[in-house]
């Protein structure tokens with residue numbers, strides 16, 4: 177749905193995006209994760225034909241950036257960094273203006289559909305200035321959807337929202353995915369990327385990593401199994417470290433913390449060895465590295 | 477073409493909710509219409525004007541008075557001073573309107589979503605220009621009509637009315653007015669691309685009225701007199717200026733420039 181090759185943007189001396197290569201598949205939620213100033217907004221602007229790349233190329237929904245910009249604009253929707261609503265116009269008027277700019281055929285119908293979908297129908301006549309931050313964000317998302325775009329770019333959709341509102345917006349993003357839309361989600365919120373995205377690109381001017389959240393975790397760290405014992409002892413630690421597949425072991429209180437390549441295959445053998453040595457195993461679990469640790473390691 | 481209207485209608489719905497813009501668009505035409513009529517009214521009857529002789533007027537003015545009584549000629553001379561004031565409206569109203577409409581969108585960052593739609597930058601520019609220029613032209617024409625009506629009511633005989641609705645005035649109102657509005661819009665766009673406060677943009681854009689005020693004072697002090705030749709040259713001058721200003725404003729009004737250089 178989106179193919180990017182060597183995409184680069186320079187503002188004078190500032191290199192904002194450097195040689196980006198990636199591919200976004202149809203129907204996925206693609207996370208674009210990076211700290212402030214990583215070039216996320218700049219990338220979205222290039223991919224939605226708002227600004228032109230300094231070099232490199234990109235295809236969005238089958239159209240080439242820089243050559244078929246108008247087609248791209250027809251086929252993508254964008255939630256910009258700031259909602260950018262007309263504060264003096266009603267919710268309905270805000271949307272109908274954009275529906276007309278997008279050449280939507282049934283303007284009133286589409287406006288009503290999205291106002292209802294986002295729970296704003298009852299407030300349709302109120303001017304946007306009277307809306308809460310969360311409602312504005314919803315209205316801005318509705319605006320990006322009026323023309324039923326194939327690709328939806330969301331630039332930090334939950335930034336500055338309270339947790340409850342952020343949750344509602346996330347739920348809505350998940351719903352959109354169920355309708356088969358491709359979603360390109362910029363965020364600096366790891367948790368959000370982890371929970372919503374099928375794949376995540378970690379960027380900081382350059383592309384640092386790109387994979388599923390699980391694979392990112394697995395690729396960057398060994399997996400770690402935690403074995404709770406009624407009483408841990410150095411003897412058990414020795415038994416564990418003698419297994420050929422164990423990469424690391426450490427005692428913490430009554431727990432053995434064991435680094436493994438492939439817990440699904442190695443766990444039964446490891447546990448058998450411990451039981452044979454007389455250990456009382458209470459509980460076995462996997463320690464999940466937070467994406468945050470991975471992310472910080474990448475971005476540093 | 478349709479999108480130009482879509483944009484213009486949105487501008488009107490939005491910008492006219494602003495008190496400052498509304499004030500300029502309503503108060504100024506009211507004043508410009510009332511002022512000459514009040515003066516005409518207080519000047520009184522032709523008998524009272526009898527003392528007003530051709531000697532008080534610039535010599536060149538006498539040519540314009542051909543066939544008029546010296547009293548009517550006197551009234552015409554006074555009223556003539558206001559022709560230039562009618563041209564203040566097509567300059568001032570777009571300056572105010574465009575400042576609020578462009579700087580307003582810039583500070584609230586509402587232009588980016590608009591630029592993400594398939595609208596062309598030329599349509600967007602035209603929409604904003606039309607939105608600013610039409611109320612100005614409309615207000616000018618309307619207040620001129622009311623003024624002509626007032627002249628018809630306040631003066632005896634068709635003499636003065638015929639002058640005021642003659643080719644010289646009509647040309648000024650119908651042709652030069654819109655040309656001036658285009659210049660005012662282009663300048664307001666340029667100023668707005670740099671300014672961050674609509675009031676500042678408005679004040680700077682208002683400087684376009686200075687040359688006109690200059691002409692106005694030159695005329696009352698008798699230095700120049702607006703006649704057919706002068707008005708024709710004025711039209712040509714403003715038209716040429718418009719072309720240059722519009723080209724420059726279009727240059728500033730590019731997607732990328734609006735997003736990355738308008739600060």
Ligand SMILES: Nc1ncnc2c1ncn2[C@@H]1O[C@H](COP(=O)(O)OP(=O)(O)O)[C@@H](O)[C@H]1O
Pocket residue numbers: 187190191192210211212213214215216217218219735736737
């Ligand atoms: N219009 C601009 N002019 C100059 N530099 C810019 C401009 N826009 C962005 N930048 C720079 O490009 C870099 C990336 O910015 P941005 O894409 O906004 O990052 P993000 O959205 O990830 O926070 C930053 O260093 C920023 O200062």
Ligand SMILES: [Mg+2]
Pocket residue numbers: 216217218257331
């Ligand atoms: Mg950003």
